[in-house]
Amino acid sequence: MSKSDIQPWPKDVLGLRGMNKSTMTRILDTAVQFRTVSKRAVKKVPTLRGRTVIMAFFENSTRTKLSFEVAAKRLSADVISFSASTSSSKKGETLLDTAKNLSAMSPDAMVLRHSQTGAPHLLAKHFDWSVINAGDGINEHPSQGLLDILTMRDHLGDLTGKHIGIVGDIQHSRVARSNIFGLQTMGARVSIAGPGTMCPKHYESLGVQVVHSIDDLLDSVDAIMMLRVQRERLGIAMLPSVEEYASLYGLNVERLRKCQSHCLVMHPGPINHGVEMMPDVLDDPRSVVMEQVANGIAIRMAILHLALSGQKGG
Amino acid sequence: MRQILKGGWIYCTEAGWNGVGDIWLLDGCIEAVHMGTGPIFPSESQVIDCSGKWLAPGLVDIRTFCGELGMQHRETFSSLSNAALAGGYTDLVLGPWGAPCVDNPAVVTDLLARSAKYPVRYHALGSLTLNLEGDLIAEMGLMKRAGIIGLSDGNAPISSSVVLRRAFQYAERLSLPVFVTPSDPDLDTEGVMHEGKVSTRIGLAGIPLASEEMSLARIVALQRDTDVRCCTLPLGSASSLSTLDTDNISVAVAARSLYLSDASIEEDLYNPSLHVYPPLRSNPQALVAAVREGGVEIVISDHIPLTRVEQDCEFSLAEQGAMGLETALSIAYTVLEDLPLIWEKMCFAPARLLGLSKGLHVGSESDIVIFDPNVEWTPSLPFQSKGINEPLMGQSLKGRVYTTFI
Numbered sequence: 001m002s003k004s005d006i007q008p009w010p011k012d013v014l015g016l017r018g019m020n021k022s023t024m025t026r027i028l029d030t031a032v033q034f035r036t037v038s039k040r041a042v043k044k045v046p047t048l049r050g051r052t053v054i055m056a057f058f059e060n061s062t063r064t065k066l067s068f069e070v071a072a073k074r075l076s077a078d079v080i081s082f083s084a085s086t087s088s089s090k091k092g093e094t095l096l097d098t099a100k101n102l103s104a105m106s107p108d109a110m111v112l113r114h115s116q117t118g119a120p121h122l123l124a125k126h127f128d129w130s131v132i133n134a135g136d137g138i139n140e141h142p143s144q145g146l147l148d149i150l151t152m153r154d155h156l157g158d159l160t161g162k163h164i165g166i167v168g169d170i171q172h173s174r175v176a177r178s179n180i181f182g183l184q185t186m187g188a189r190v191s192i193a194g195p196g197t198m199c200p201k202h203y204e205s206l207g208v209q210v211v212h213s214i215d216d217l218l219d220s221v222d223a224i225m226m227l228r229v230q231r232e233r234l235g236i237a238m239l240p241s242v243e244e245y246a247s248l249y250g251l252n253v254e255r256l257r258k259c260q261s262h263c264l265v266m267h268p269g270p271i272n273h274g275v276e277m278m279p280d281v282l283d284d285p286r287s288v289v290m291e292q293v294a295n296g297i298a299i300r301m302a303i304l305h306l307a308l309s310g311q312k313g314g
Numbered sequence: 315m316r317q318i319l320k321g322g323w324i325y326c327t328e329a330g331w332n333g334v335g336d337i338w339l340l341d342g343c344i345e346a347v348h349m350g351t352g353p354i355f356p357s358e359s360q361v362i363d364c365s366g367k368w369l370a371p372g373l374v375d376i377r378t379f380c381g382e383l384g385m386q387h388r389e390t391f392s393s394l395s396n397a398a399l400a401g402g403y404t405d406l407v408l409g410p411w412g413a414p415c416v417d418n419p420a421v422v423t424d425l426l427a428r429s430a431k432y433p434v435r436y437h438a439l440g441s442l443t444l445n446l447e448g449d450l451i452a453e454m455g456l457m458k459r460a461g462i463i464g465l466s467d468g469n470a471p472i473s474s475s476v477v478l479r480r481a482f483q484y485a486e487r488l489s490l491p492v493f494v495t496p497s498d499p500d501l502d503t504e505g506v507m508h509e510g511k512v513s514t515r516i517g518l519a520g521i522p523l524a525s526e527e528m529s530l531a532r533i534v535a536l537q538r539d540t541d542v543r544c545c546t547l548p549l550g551s552a553s554s555l556s557t558l559d560t561d562n563i564s565v566a567v568a569a570r571s572l573y574l575s576d577a578s579i580e581e582d583l584y585n586p587s588l589h590v591y592p593p594l595r596s597n598p599q600a601l602v603a604a605v606r607e608g609g610v611e612i613v614i615s616d617h618i619p620l621t622r623v624e625q626d627c628e629f630s631l632a633e634q635g636a637m638g639l640e641t642a643l644s645i646a647y648t649v650l651e652d653l654p655l656i657w658e659k660m661c662f663a664p665a666r667l668l669g670l671s672k673g674l675h676v677g678s679e680s681d682i683v684i685f686d687p688n689v690e691w692t693p694s695l696p697f698q699s700k701g702i703n704e705p706l707m708g709q710s711l712k713g714r715v716y717t718t719f720i
Contacts (some may be wrong), residue, residue, distance in 0.1 A: 017515065096626045116628035117517045118584035137630070139517025177517055205511035236503075 012124040012131040013303050015140035016182035024185060028150050030302035031295065037074055038297055047305050048077035051108040055081040057134070058095075058114045063269055063293065064134050064144070068111045071300035077308075080107075099123050108308050112136070130307040138172050144268055145178030147299040149186060151292050152223050155264055160187030165217040167249055168227030168276055169198040169238075175268045176227060180206055191217055194227075194249060197238045214249050215258075223264035226251050226276045242275050252278040256286070264288050316340045317719075318355050322364025322684065325654065326371055327662060328673030332654075337369060339680050339719065347676055367716055368685040370657050371672045372404025373643065374664040376493065376566065377466075377547055379618045379635070381700075382428060384413025389619045389700050394639075395432040396698035401615065401639040402683035402715040405670055406434055410441035411468045417441040417452040419460035426461050433720055437668065439466045439493065442481040448472040451481050458488055463668050466493035466547060469591050469634070471529070473499050479536050486542035491667060493547040496529035496554070497592070506630045508550075508576040508593045516580050518629065521593050527554040537563055545667060548614055550592025552600035555609045564667055565609060568616035569642035570705055571595070572602050572649045578705070579629075586625045586632030587703040590616070602649050605659060612667070613659040615642040619701025637701045641693050643685065645706060647713035653687065684716040 016024070037045055053072045057065050065081070072079045095114065102110065109130040112120045117137030124131040135141040149159070156162050164183050170176045170192050183190050184207060191209040192199055193216065204210050211217060217224065229245060239245050256265065265277075265287040273279045282289060319337040324347060326332075335349035338359075346352075355361070375398075381388035389397075398406055408425065410416035416425060422438055429436035440457035442465045444450045454465060465485050472478040472494075485492050502521050507513050509520020530546065534557055537544045545564040549555075550571060558565060570590070575598050579588045588594060595601075604610045618635025625632055646656045665672040674682065691714050693706050 094623075094627055114628070116630050117519075118629045121584050122626075122628055137517060138519065174517065202510065202514055205514055 009306055011307070012120070013142055013307060014120050014124060014131065014133045016142045016145045016178045016185065017140065019142075019182070019185065021185050024146070024149070024182060027146055027299065027302045027306060028153060030306060031146075031150055031298040034301040034305070035295070035298040037301070038294070043074050044076055045074065046076045047309055048072065048075040051077045051308050052106065053077045053079050053304065054102055054107045054110045055079060056102070056110050056112045057082070058084040058112075058119075059135065061113055061134070063296070064113065067293075067296040068132075068134060068143075068300050071297050072304055074297070075301055075304055077304065095119055095122065096126065099127065103127055103129070109304065132303055132307065135174050137174070138177070139174055140178045140181075141174040142178050142182075143296070143300050143303060144175050145182040146303070147292055147295040148179055148225065148266060148268070149182050150295045150299055151266065151288050152264060154291070155262070155288065156222055158187070159183065162188045162222040163191065163220050164188050165191050165193065165221035165224045166227065167193045167214050167217070167224065167251070169230060170194055170203060170227070171198050171200060172230060173227050179225065180208055191221070193217055195239065195245070214251070214255065218255055218258040219260070221259065221263055223266055224251065224259065225266040225268070228268065228270065229272055229275050231272075246275050250276055250278060251281050253280050253284075256281055256284055259286070262286075266292060269293070316345065316356060316359040318359045318361045319364050319369055319682070319684065320361050322367045322369040324349070324369045324674065325657060326674040327658070328371070329675050331674055337674065337682065343679055344674060344676050347674060362684075364684055366686070366688055368653055368687060369674075369682055370653075370685070371661055371674055372681045372683050372718060372720060373402045373660045374405040374668070374670060374672065375403050375615045375617070375639070376407045376545070376612065376664045376668065377409055377614050377616055378406045378639065379411070380408050381412070381619075387621055387700070388624075391429050391432045391436075393698060393700045395434045397617070397639040398434045399718040399720070400698045400715060401641065402643045402685060402718055403615070403639060404434055404681050404683070404718065404720045405437065405665070405672075407437045407439055407463070407668065409468050410439050410466060411446065415441055415445050416457075416462075417444050417446070419453060419456040422457050422460035422462055435720075437463045439464045441465070442467045442485070442492065443472060443477060446470040448474060448477055451477070451484055454484055454488055454490060458490060462490070464491045464493055469495045469497065471495065471497045471499045475532065475536070478532075479540065482536050482540040482542040482544075486540050491543040491545060493545045494533055495547050495592070496526045496533060496549065498525040498529045501525035501528070505593070506589060507579055508595045510576060510596050512576040512580050512596070516583065518579070523551055523553055523595070526550055526592060527557070530554045531557055534558060534563065543667075545612070548592065548616055549610070551595040552597065552604045552609065555604055558609075564611045564663070566612035566614050567601055567605070567610050569613050569638060569645040570616070570636060572598050572605065572613070573645045574598065574705060584629040585705070586627065586629050587636050587705040587707070589629055589632045589634055590636050590705070591634045605650065606652075606655065611659065611663045613642070613646055613656070614664075615639045617699070619699045620703045621700065622702055625703050635703070637697065637699055637704045639699060640697055641704060641706045641711065643715060644691070644711040644713050647687060648711050651712070653685070680719045682719045684718070685713060686716045687713040689714050
């Protein structure tokens with residue numbers, strides 16, 4: 001590939017809505033290359049030596065934060081982490097003021113998780129350094145969407161025409177939204193299922209099929225993604241009980257039997273065992289939940305590498 | 315000094331003017347109105363060429379925010395007056411929100427005394443309930459004696475139907491109009507924009523249209539029950555207009571709602587200046603049609619200035635509200651292109667509702683806006699207002715106020 005063939009790389013990774021297929025494919029392909037790094041004895045490459053990446057997590061996170069940290073460290077970046085509980089936001093400082101102070105420390109990128117939709121877009125508008133969205137409100141979680149797509153591509157090949165089912169609280173799931181946008185760009189057909197309170201009909205406007213029951217999906221999907229029932233986000237009158245949810249929408253062995261033999265079982269984690277997924281489902285060979293976690297590091301390495309390794313601006 | 319406003323199109327349904335002519339001003343009053351080619355004026359007069367321009371009474375706004383007292387960083391009477399005159403307004407009605415809230419006669423007296431020295435006529439609304447809390451009705455009678463011309467709890471909904479009914483009953487006996495925002499606090503709780511395709515795409519929690527429709531149905535029922543003079547303040551969608559069949563409810567919309575829609579929040583992604591209440595709905599064309607057909611009687615500025623501190627933040631965390639005084643008339647002209655209709659909606663109808671006298675009568679105090687329909691302009695910083703949250707910033711608008719006399 002000649003230098004002129006390299007497309008300008010976007011400064012920020014804010015979401016999969018609007019990201020084109022070639023950009024997405026490039027991230028996936030780069031991630032595949034980085035996957036080998038994690039299998040070496042010395043799990044480190046010098047790609048981002050001397051670059052500073054700030055992990056700014058204003059919401060609780062274990063796996064995404066650790067995954068981004070591991071990814072940045074395997075690329076040899078200097079990583080600074082802080083969370084809401086230790087930041088000045090506790091003292092009432094605005095996000096923009098916090099970011100201005102961090103900007104004075106000359107970072108190269110910020111990985112941001114925030115409870116408000118659009119928080120990374122706000123910073124991307126104000127600063128020159130890269131902003132990587134690690135989850136904003138109910139909007140998007142692009143790195144999770146990409147790692148899910150990579151996992152599907154590994155097993156299903158080209159996703160064109162593949163049927164993917166997503167089950168659960170779509171309304172409040174940034175994971176679901178990033179998957180919907182990303183999968184559609186890659187040519188897949190997406191169906192969603194869940195209670196009316198969590199999976200409203202107006203989601204059809206995104207071009208997905210809204211079905212009433214998980215049972216309507218089982219025999220036709222190539223992958224089924226179970227979303228976590230986010231008890232902390234349930235709000236008023238979302239569900240009569242988790243027991244009813246588990247019975248009507250949970251994935252159990254009996255339901256899994258109705259799925260195709262190649263159907264992937266996925267979950268973004270953390271899992272509520274016995275609610276959206278029964279424990280024995282995880283033991284099924286079709287479960288790729290741990291592969292998703294491993295792919296998360298590779299995808300995040302790819303995102304950081306592409307955003308920071310000199311391809312910025314083409 | 316005598317001033318001659320020469321050769322403009324003079325329009326005033328109250329005084330019966332509609333044609334090209336001259337207006338003579340002397341010592342702050344209208345000395346004469348000469349239709350057609352007027353008499354030769356004294357040589358020492360200051361002549362303002364108004365050819366191609368529109369001369370009509372100043373506009374009336376029935377909902378405006380001023381930061382005095384308590385929030386002067388957002389707006390003072392001085393900046394508000396300048397913004398009003400720049401937008402063609404000469405009568406402004408101040409909402410009851412503020413610190414302190416206008417819920418007792420002492421605050422009314424203080425507010426009106428403070429505002430009296432500025433070159434715009436200020437009027438005050440008192441709150442329907444104490445501190446806008448929706449629990450206890452405020453001292454409406456004493457506030458009327460102190461000078462309020464109507465009652466409102468602003469955007470703070472009165473969730474109790476008993477309290478709302480009693481507030482209406484009490485206001486009716488005092489002959490005070492009430493201004494209510496149709497909203498359902500339960501349905502609005504999580505939302506920050508119109509619920510629909512756009513909110514689904516860009517990941518912001520939605521406010522369903524049912525919130526406005528249900529609330530309006532309740533207001534209609536209680537208005538019928540109590541016979542109070544009532545105005546919605548303002549409506550976001552035309553979809554609920556069919557439920558209104560009474561002569562005693564006036565419908566107001568914000569000028570911006572005729573131009574912007576929920577799609578604007580996707581185009582100018584997460585711009586906090588578009589975080590307004592009622593939310594920008596999906597069909598501004600239907601509201602424009604309702605203005606033309608009479609379903610909407612009043613167009614307001616819904617001016618709520620905010621500063622950079624309140625705007626440089628995430629969309630959902632930004633204070634609700636947007637500026638409007640300096641652009642409302644131009645927005646209305648851009649979408650309607652019908653100045654007689656616009657003056658009915660932005661001057662005469664609100665004046666009738668409030669019992670204000672507006673008209674280019676000979677001998678009356680000058681209260682005239684000169685509007686140039688032939689210019690195009692783009693709102694940009696700085697504004698006369700202290701706010702920065704002008705949602706039409708950067709958009710091309712038709713027609714602009716040339717000057718305002720009061």
